[in-house]
Amino acid sequence: MYRDIFSTLNELSLRGAPFAIATVIEIEGSGSAKPGSKALIDCNARVILGWVGGGCVENMVRQEAMESIGDGRPRIVTVDLTDEVFGVGMPCGGTMKVYIEPVLPPPELVIAGHGRIAETLAVLGQITGFSVTVTDPGAMCEAFPKADRLVTAGFNSSEINIGPNTYVVVATQHKGDHLSIRKAIEGGAAYIALIASKTRAQLVFDYLAAAGIDESKLAQARVRAPAGLDIGAQTPEEIALSVMSEIVSVRRGGSGRTMLEAKGILRREIPEPDGQSEKPVSERIAENSKAVSGNPG
Amino acid sequence: MFDEFLTKAAALRGSPFAIAIVVGFRPPVSGKPGDKAIIQPSGQIWGWIGGGCVQPIVVREALRAIEEGKARLIRIASTQNSKSEYEVIHYPMTCHGGGAMEIYIEPVLPVPQLLVFGRTAAARALCKLGKAIGYDVIVAAPDLDSRLFQDADQLIESRDVRDLDFGRETYIVVSTQGEADEVALERAVLTGVPYVSFVASRRKAEKVLQFLAERGIAPELLSRVKAPAGLDIRALGPEEIAVSILAEIIFTRRSKKTLRGDTLEAGRARSDGRDPICGMIVDPATAGYFSEYCGQTYYFCCAGCKQEFDQKPETHATTTERIKDVSGYIFNPE
Numbered sequence: 001m002y003r004d005i006f007s008t009l010n011e012l013s014l015r016g017a018p019f020a021i022a023t024v025i026e027i028e029g030s031g032s033a034k035p036g037s038k039a040l041i042d043c044n045a046r047v048i049l050g051w052v053g054g055g056c057v058e059n060m061v062r063q064e065a066m067e068s069i070g071d072g073r074p075r076i077v078t079v080d081l082t083d084e085v086f087g088v089g090m091p092c093g094g095t096m097k098v099y100i101e102p103v104l105p106p107p108e109l110v111i112a113g114h115g116r117i118a119e120t121l122a123v124l125g126q127i128t129g130f131s132v133t134v135t136d137p138g139a140m141c142e143a144f145p146k147a148d149r150l151v152t153a154g155f156n157s158s159e160i161n162i163g164p165n166t167y168v169v170v171a172t173q174h175k176g177d178h179l180s181i182r183k184a185i186e187g188g189a190a191y192i193a194l195i196a197s198k199t200r201a202q203l204v205f206d207y208l209a210a211a212g213i214d215e216s217k218l219a220q221a222r223v224r225a226p227a228g229l230d231i232g233a234q235t236p237e238e239i240a241l242s243v244m245s246e247i248v249s250v251r252r253g254g255s256g257r258t259m260l261e262a263k264g265i266l267r268r269e270i271p272e273p274d275g276q277s278e279k280p281v282s283e284r285i286a287e288n289s290k291a292v293s294g295n296p297g
Numbered sequence: 298m299f300d301e302f303l304t305k306a307a308a309l310r311g312s313p314f315a316i317a318i319v320v321g322f323r324p325p326v327s328g329k330p331g332d333k334a335i336i337q338p339s340g341q342i343w344g345w346i347g348g349g350c351v352q353p354i355v356v357r358e359a360l361r362a363i364e365e366g367k368a369r370l371i372r373i374a375s376t377q378n379s380k381s382e383y384e385v386i387h388y389p390m391t392c393h394g395g396g397a398m399e400i401y402i403e404p405v406l407p408v409p410q411l412l413v414f415g416r417t418a419a420a421r422a423l424c425k426l427g428k429a430i431g432y433d434v435i436v437a438a439p440d441l442d443s444r445l446f447q448d449a450d451q452l453i454e455s456r457d458v459r460d461l462d463f464g465r466e467t468y469i470v471v472s473t474q475g476e477a478d479e480v481a482l483e484r485a486v487l488t489g490v491p492y493v494s495f496v497a498s499r500r501k502a503e504k505v506l507q508f509l510a511e512r513g514i515a516p517e518l519l520s521r522v523k524a525p526a527g528l529d530i531r532a533l534g535p536e537e538i539a540v541s542i543l544a545e546i547i548f549t550r551r552s553k554k555t556l557r558g559d560t561l562e563a564g565r566a567r568s569d570g571r572d573p574i575c576g577m578i579v580d581p582a583t584a585g586y587f588s589e590y591c592g593q594t595y596y597f598c599c600a601g602c603k604q605e606f607d608q609k610p611e612t613h614a615t616t617t618e619r620i621k622d623v624s625g626y627i628f629n630p631e
Contacts, residue, residue, distance in 0.1 A: 232551025
């Protein structure tokens with residue numbers, strides 16, 4: 001059984017299809033499944049393999065699996081097998097807990113352009129778990145050793161597919177950005193950033209406003225220009241990191257403030273130990289360094 | 298000449314300096330195109346870019362370039378050109394008649410150092426991502442598996458970092474997650490570097506900080522430890538946590554100017570000492586009432602204003618939302 005599950009898991013994830021794994025983790029009373037029973041459920045709520053119980057249990061688990069694939073979050077579902085009024089109405093009695101975890105294909109980062117920002121972003125994307133595609137007529141493998149895919153045919157070729165799981169960064173520094181951004185909007189990309197000067201960004205926006213793009217798509221789209229979190233990034237590497245942190249923030253729903261601010265920790269009160277308060281910090285650094293030096297490293 | 302120059306520059310790597318190159322001239326001047334010099338923060342100059350009044354100007358601008366981290370083009374001429382060009386800094390030529398020079402000055406700054414305590418998954422991710430953005434990465438932890446930290450510039454198989462040079466820009470992240478957190482955090486804060494973050498939950502961080510306070514570590518050092526670490530991007534998993542921490546490091550690095558009152562909104566609030574409640578100008582040097590919020594100091598004219606601020610600092614503070622306002626770019630067909 002385990003072997004079957006793992007080989008099917010492997011097959012599914014290679015195909016890049018989203019699915020969920022349901023595992024029974026606790027049973028109280030009687031139930032047809034046992035702890036450790038597993039099922040794989042695809043994005044159409046079909047049980048592809050395995051068993052976590054029949055009838056109503058299965059329906060509930062399938063339902064939750066669908067939702068889990070939708071929001072990307074794992075969950076533990078408690079199925080009450082006794083409550084016939086509000087529960088699933090099973091006469092078997094007892095309760096059952098099922099852990100459901102979605103397995104989603106990695107998000108895609110499509111970078112249009114070359115240069116230091118694009119190169120660094122490709123590396124950051126790869127480390128952060130994105131499937132990275134770089135598209136540029138001048139993109140060379142040596143500059144993008146970490147990219148999963150290099151497309152020299154350009155952003156608007158049929159080799160580049162945009163969907164709700166695609167994060168797009170346009171950093172071409174040359175013509176054609178307006179068409180790339182348009183394609184990203186029409187494809188419903190999860191994130192669209194344009195790295196360009198103010199003047200060029202405005203040209204792109206003017207084009208988009210007049211291009212007759214599907215209105216609902218246009219209303220949803222948010223093209224980020226300037227791109228990235230406002231952390232004062234200056235070097236190309238820093239700009240790439242600020243864009244990467246914005247991508248994570250958009251994907252996960254962050255605020256972009258510091259964690260301390262977000263948690264409302266305004267000022268941490270640390271009590272002054274007795275008899276130390278008069279000495280300047282520098283002296284205490286020196287003293288403490290001496291004090292620590294006796295400790296094993 | 299050029300190879301000597303490069304050798305000298307290479308020898309200085311690791312400490313800040315600026316290079317100055319003569320890129321344009323109109324005789325009579327003593328510097329010729331291609332003449333170059335290296336200027337160190339002490340004002341010491343190596344090489345030749347012309348004598349007389351040129352040298353002190355170049356040194357002054359070189360020091361500014363090092364300070365601001367920005368390159369510049371300066372023109373020294375007896376008469377100012379009628380049209381002033383974009384971002385060219387003009388100086389009068391006082392010691393010659395008629396000549397003019399253009400000198401390009403560029404700072405060469407050492408790359409920042411990222412010191413990571415710990416050998417956790419987050420430490421590994423920090424090491425990889427830190428290298429990806431070009432930082433020098435040092436990892437310190439006993440029993441390190443060097444294969445997992447292949448990107449690091451330096452591995453220290455202990456928590457003893459006293460031999461490191463903290464004269465450069467160093468940022469420290471303690472990511473020990475249960476392996477002698479107290480020892481690592483103590484070593485980290487005692488270096489005295491401005492950025493120390495601790496990858497831990499709020500509750501754990503408070504316990505460890507409390508413990509260190511009881512050991513006699515200065516509260517000023519402890520209270521500035523960033524814990525929870527990073528920016529709030531809802532990071533999931535070690536790699537995203539590392540991204541959020543590096544973003545905070547860049548923010549810290551680049552907001553030094555803010556604290557001197559340069560660019561960001563936050564910096565302005567601080568430098569002009571405006572009372573955020575009543576709007577009165579208060580001289581920070583003599584203000585009797587002030588509060589700190591999110592690392593900024595706010596000054597007040599009276600106890601009443603301070604009290605009002607302290608009750609709800611988030612509504613009065615000029616904290617910067619770091620996701621840029623792109624509302625103008627949200628398409629609305631209307």
